[in-house]
Amino acid sequence: MLSKNQIKIYTSLKQVKYRYIHRLFIVEGLKSVEELLLSNFDIIELLVTKNWYDSNPDFGQSAQVLPEFVTENEMAALSNLSTPPGVLAVARIPDYDDVEVELKNKITLVLDGISDPGNMGTIIRTADWFGLKYIICSEDSVDVFNQKVVQASMGSIFRLKVITRSLTSLFDQAAGLGIPVYGAYLDGVNIYNEASDFQEGVLVIGSESHGIRENTHKYITTKLSIPNFSDNTNKAESLNASIATAIILSEMKRKSVLF
Amino acid sequence: MLSKNQIKIYTSLKQVKYRYIHRLFIVEGLKSVEELLLSNFDIIELLVTKNWYDSNPDFGQSAQVLPEFVTENEMAALSNLSTPPGVLAVARIPDYDDVEVELKNKITLVLDGISDPGNMGTIIRTADWFGLKYIICSEDSVDVFNQKVVQASMGSIFRLKVITRSLTSLFDQAAGLGIPVYGAYLDGVNIYNEASDFQEGVLVIGSESHGIRENTHKYITTKLSIPNFSDNTNKAESLNASIATAIILSEMKRKSVLF
Numbered sequence: 001m002l003s004k005n006q007i008k009i010y011t012s013l014k015q016v017k018y019r020y021i022h023r024l025f026i027v028e029g030l031k032s033v034e035e036l037l038l039s040n041f042d043i044i045e046l047l048v049t050k051n052w053y054d055s056n057p058d059f060g061q062s063a064q065v066l067p068e069f070v071t072e073n074e075m076a077a078l079s080n081l082s083t084p085p086g087v088l089a090v091a092r093i094p095d096y097d098d099v100e101v102e103l104k105n106k107i108t109l110v111l112d113g114i115s116d117p118g119n120m121g122t123i124i125r126t127a128d129w130f131g132l133k134y135i136i137c138s139e140d141s142v143d144v145f146n147q148k149v150v151q152a153s154m155g156s157i158f159r160l161k162v163i164t165r166s167l168t169s170l171f172d173q174a175a176g177l178g179i180p181v182y183g184a185y186l187d188g189v190n191i192y193n194e195a196s197d198f199q200e201g202v203l204v205i206g207s208e209s210h211g212i213r214e215n216t217h218k219y220i221t222t223k224l225s226i227p228n229f230s231d232n233t234n235k236a237e238s239l240n241a242s243i244a245t246a247i248i249l250s251e252m253k254r255k256s257v258l259f
Numbered sequence: 260m261l262s263k264n265q266i267k268i269y270t271s272l273k274q275v276k277y278r279y280i281h282r283l284f285i286v287e288g289l290k291s292v293e294e295l296l297l298s299n300f301d302i303i304e305l306l307v308t309k310n311w312y313d314s315n316p317d318f319g320q321s322a323q324v325l326p327e328f329v330t331e332n333e334m335a336a337l338s339n340l341s342t343p344p345g346v347l348a349v350a351r352i353p354d355y356d357d358v359e360v361e362l363k364n365k366i367t368l369v370l371d372g373i374s375d376p377g378n379m380g381t382i383i384r385t386a387d388w389f390g391l392k393y394i395i396c397s398e399d400s401v402d403v404f405n406q407k408v409v410q411a412s413m414g415s416i417f418r419l420k421v422i423t424r425s426l427t428s429l430f431d432q433a434a435g436l437g438i439p440v441y442g443a444y445l446d447g448v449n450i451y452n453e454a455s456d457f458q459e460g461v462l463v464i465g466s467e468s469h470g471i472r473e474n475t476h477k478y479i480t481t482k483l484s485i486p487n488f489s490d491n492t493n494k495a496e497s498l499n500a501s502i503a504t505a506i507i508l509s510e511m512k513r514k515s516v517l518f
Contacts, residue, residue: 038493118377126502128495131488156495192513229390229512234297236387236415239505243385246502247509253488254451254510 002047002068010045010090011077016143023093025145026078029085030056035155037063042092049075052086059087080147093145096163101134101170103179103202107252109135110167110204112216114241117142121152122242123205128156130249137164138216171219174202180221183212184244186237188223191251196222198252205245208238224248261306261327269304269349270336275402282352284404285337288344289315294414296322301351308334311345318346339406352404355422360393360429362438362461366511368394369426369463371475373500376401380411381501382464387415389508396423397475430478433461439480442471443503445496447482450510455481457511464504467497483507 002010012018013026024044027036036043037060046060046067053059053067060067067087076084101108109127114120120142127135137144144162174181180196183204204220206212212220226247228235239247261269271277272285283303286295295302296319305319305326312318312326319326326346335343360367368386373379379401386394396403403421433440439455442463463479465471471479485506487494498506 035493122499122502125495126498128489129485129487129498131490152499154495154497159489159491159493159495192516226388226509227512228388230387230418231390232418234294234418236384236413236418238413239385239388240381240411240501242499243381243501243505246498246505250485250506250509251513253486257451 002045002070002074006045007070007074007077013090014080014147016146019093019143019145023095024090025093025150026080026147027089027091027150028079028081028147029151030059030087032150032155033087033089035158036089036091039158041094041158043089044092045090047075047078047088047090049086056086080151096161096165099161099163101136101163101173103174103177103200105200107132107198107200107249107256108202109245109249110170110202111135111137111141112167112204112212113138113207113210114141114205115207116241117146117148118152119240119242120144120146121149121154121157123245124149124153124160124162125156126242126246126249128153128159130253132249133160135160135162136167136170137162138167139164167216167219170202171216175219181219182222182224182248183217183220184248185212185223185225188225190227191224191248192227194222194224196255197258198256201252203245203248203252205241208241261304261329261333266329266333266336272349273339273406275405278352278402278404282354283349284352284409285339285406286348286350286409287338287340287406288410289346291409291414292346292348294417295348295350298417300353300417302348303351304349306334306337306347306349308345315345339410355420355424358420358422360395360422360432362433362436362459364459366391366457366459366508366515367461368504368508369429369461370394370396370400371426371463371471372397372466372469373400373464374466375500376405376407377411378499378501379403379405380408380413380416382504383408383412383419383421384415385501385505385508387412387418389512391508392419394419394421395426395429396421397426398423426475426478429461430475434478440478441481441483441507442476442479443507444471444482444484447484449486450483450507451486453481453483455514456517457515460511462504462507462511464500467500
């Protein structure tokens with residue numbers, strides 16, 4: 001059984017400050033917890049309600065840690081969902097500080113100030129689908145171990161390395177290696193016409209409200225745009241950040257296999 | 260000044276039942292209200308707080324209806340946002356019952372049981388970007404005049420016709436005209452290799468949890484898939500429904516301009 005103090009600590013993980021004091025985060029629901037169990041992440045607790053466990057007797061048989069029971073009220077306190085799940089895990093936030101990002105022969109995604117957790121999680125999920133190995137988030141992005149981000153990533157956050165750090169050294173590294181830095185803009189080159197084979201490169205996505213910021217803009221070597229096909233005089237001004245990321249990654253990957 | 264009864268009616272529009280009893284819906288925030296003002300939708304009320312109006316003195320000068328003041332509390336009651344906006348409108352739900360959907364020479368989107376309002380709104384915004392004229396939603400989809408859908412559509416819901424009706428007659432119409440019906444599946448033809456020029460067609464997207472349902476499946480003439488580029492043994496199983504829609508529409512539009 002969990003102590004009151006443990007429950008208190010785990011409940012505090014809803015706040016970013018306590019996630020980094022304890023270096024722990026919450027993973028909710030069966031699908032995400034199953035993906036966590038398949039990953040290399042350290043699992044501290046597997047928490048289940050009695051009701052849920054009784055209807056899922058095979059759960060956790062092969063897990064590194066045994067499931068512990070919590071009451072429905074405790075689960076509700078730990079969960080971020082309006083309908084709390086029957087299963088939830090506490091995992092350790094990985095230390096990516098010393099990870100050297102490899103930029104050669106691959107596309108790497110850089111997120112410049114993405115603040116919406118749902119968008120962040122969806123971008124992580126999409127980048128995983130397209131086989132990316134790293135996402136680098138600017139330090140003012142939403143925390144990637146936020147419960148909503150983890151939820152929306154649908155387990156992808158356990159597969160690719162989502163690293164929060166200053167972007168400058170990454171851009172210097174790309175410049176040193178001669179790797180192009182693409183940015184998503186409203187006034188760039190039509191991505192369908194861009195001649196690159198996209199075998200390698202860095203793709204920078206800014207927030208919907210601010211776009212790619214001044215500090216980052218100077219590192220961009222090619223501005224890319226997704227053409228607007230509307231024939232209305234009053235057109236949509238922009239796309240959602242996760243949608244723009246998906247369309248550009250799709251087009252890069254399509255071109256990369258043609259060569 | 261609004262009467263208590265008006266406030267009561269407008270507040271009730273958060274519930275789908277009352278939206279259709281009154282055939283009214285809520286549009287929140289400056290960006291969405293501005294798009295509403297540019298549209299052909301009937302505007303019943305423009306509601307502003309005193310504070311907001313004082314800092315936006317030019318607002319509503321050319322609007323068909325004069326802004327009315329509401330208190331901050333009334334605005335909070337009407338709003339669906341945790342930070343209520345300073346401006347909000349009540350508009351009439353358009354009657355699309357007799358609209359004949361034109362399928363020739365265009366791509367038309369069909370949504371089969373999309374229940375997440377954020378996804379629905381993002382799909383509408385994306386379809387507008389790619390110049391679509393119609394989206395047809397199955398009757399069990401989330402109501403498209405839900406406040407969260409309207410919010411996420413960022414004004415696009417006022418530009419293309421988003422029609423909720425039984426899908427069967429639409430599929431019969433497509434079959435009668437010899438127009439292909441594409442469906443997004445996990446085991447279809449790689450969209451990058453699909454030989455169609457996509458000058459016209461119906462694209463069906465199912466929900467993430469259930470996919471395209473049995474009743475709809477029989478009308479699909481070509482199954483399309485977005486290839487998974489991950490080299491992990493444990494891969495992401497699917498994409499978010501709005502992401503899949505965006506990638507397929509992008510690829511269709513890219514191909515359509517090549518011809």
